[in-house]
Amino acid sequence: MRRLGLLGFGSIAENGHLPALQSFPGMQVVAVADVSPERLARARELLPDATLYESPLELISQAEVTGVDICTPPNTHADLIVAACTRGLVDVICEKPLVLTEDEYRRVARAREDSGSRVVSVNNWMHSDLNRHVSAVLQAETIGSIRSIELQTGRPAAALGNGGWMPRWRTDLAHAGGGIILDHGWHQFYLLLGWMREPIRSVSATARTVDPRHAPVEDEATVEMQFASGTGRVELSWTSKERTNGGFIQGSDGSIAIHDDRIEVKLGAETREMPFAGRLTQSSYHPDWFQAMYRRNLLDEDRAEADRNFAEAGVLVSTIRAAYDSARAGGTPRTPSVH
Numbered sequence: 001m002r003r004l005g006l007l008g009f010g011s012i013a014e015n016g017h018l019p020a021l022q023s024f025p026g027m028q029v030v031a032v033a034d035v036s037p038e039r040l041a042r043a044r045e046l047l048p049d050a051t052l053y054e055s056p057l058e059l060i061s062q063a064e065v066t067g068v069d070i071c072t073p074p075n076t077h078a079d080l081i082v083a084a085c086t087r088g089l090v091d092v093i094c095e096k097p098l099v100l101t102e103d104e105y106r107r108v109a110r111a112r113e114d115s116g117s118r119v120v121s122v123n124n125w126m127h128s129d130l131n132r133h134v135s136a137v138l139q140a141e142t143i144g145s146i147r148s149i150e151l152q153t154g155r156p157a158a159a160l161g162n163g164g165w166m167p168r169w170r171t172d173l174a175h176a177g178g179g180i181i182l183d184h185g186w187h188q189f190y191l192l193l194g195w196m197r198e199p200i201r202s203v204s205a206t207a208r209t210v211d212p213r214h215a216p217v218e219d220e221a222t223v224e225m226q227f228a229s230g231t232g233r234v235e236l237s238w239t240s241k242e243r244t245n246g247g248f249i250q251g252s253d254g255s256i257a258i259h260d261d262r263i264e265v266k267l268g269a270e271t272r273e274m275p276f277a278g279r280l281t282q283s284s285y286h287p288d289w290f291q292a293m294y295r296r297n298l299l300d301e302d303r304a305e306a307d308r309n310f311a312e313a314g315v316l317v318s319t320i321r322a323a324y325d326s327a328r329a330g331g332t333p334r335t336p337s338v339h
């Protein structure tokens, strides 16, 4: 039996992580920590037997847990992962962005190495039905070798956190570490890098703040990536008219168009349409994506996927830092230090 502590009991913990964790008989949430009394009261309602803590560090040092699942804001992630590794916990799951800087990644990597903990970044979008099918089509090399991948995410505004703490933390630099590049970019970058399956050579980005409610962080960004045999492009916006997700992958022998609830695989004159039940834009919660993430990264005895996930997080944070550097330099290409 895995005995887990939830660190941060906000929107994603309550609506994404908890329902998914409770669907596994071998996992039990036995402790919760949150700085908000309102959120601890909500945890008490949903988990009457759990031990509650006002401090995540107290939970890590005192609770009888085998692992933690970190759902606090991004600026707290690195310290909590290091503390959990230092206590020798077996499983350390952490929401995205896993860490904010390459220095934080190195610190976390050292702690993970010393403890042997399984440290996993919650990269749930790759476990959506639709994205898994895109991966399968690409793995089968149905459309040949990849020439370009374009992905778009549009939202009418930055999402709000729950009302019990600081709903606007996503546009607060100290808590979020950045704007939409860190928030939505993280998901789009692991999809793109995973599908391209080549080391990234350079990144160039432009970023801006269009809606003053989002200042000081960027609410629109375009990130272009160069690979040895193709290109990538990610467009991100918190100022779009509606919620949108889409993309297009051009291969040497065909293409894949990604829509909100279906993909179209085109080979010559033939187009095969594959519809999916859940829409990508539906919400951030999707317990089925979280279930698949826990199954692959945590419950699988073979650590291969968890180890791949952790290595990928280093490339992601390095790519994101390179994108911010490039945007500051007016779009001049930058090479991520880890690739």
Ligand SMILES: NC(=O)c1ccc[n+]([C@@H]2O[C@H](COP(=O)([O-])OP(=O)(O)OC[C@H]3O[C@@H](n4cnc5c(N)ncnc54)[C@H](O)[C@@H]3O)[C@@H](O)[C@H]2O)c1
Pocket: 007, 008, 009, 010, 011, 012, 013, 033, 034, 035, 036, 039, 055, 056, 071, 072, 073, 074, 076, 095, 096, 097, 122, 124, 160, 161, 162, 164, 165, 166, 167, 169, 183, 284, 285
């Ligand atoms: N994977 C996804 O699809 C997805 C979707 C949404 C959010 N997230 C990520 O999940 C994390 C939380 O986001 P959210 O939307 O649930 O935000 P939220 O504001 O709803 O929840 C954050 C919670 O953390 C608590 N908190 C803040 N500082 C704390 C601290 N130092 N110690 C303990 N608790 C603390 C707050 O009281 C709050 O309850 C973020 O990293 C975010 O990027 C991921």
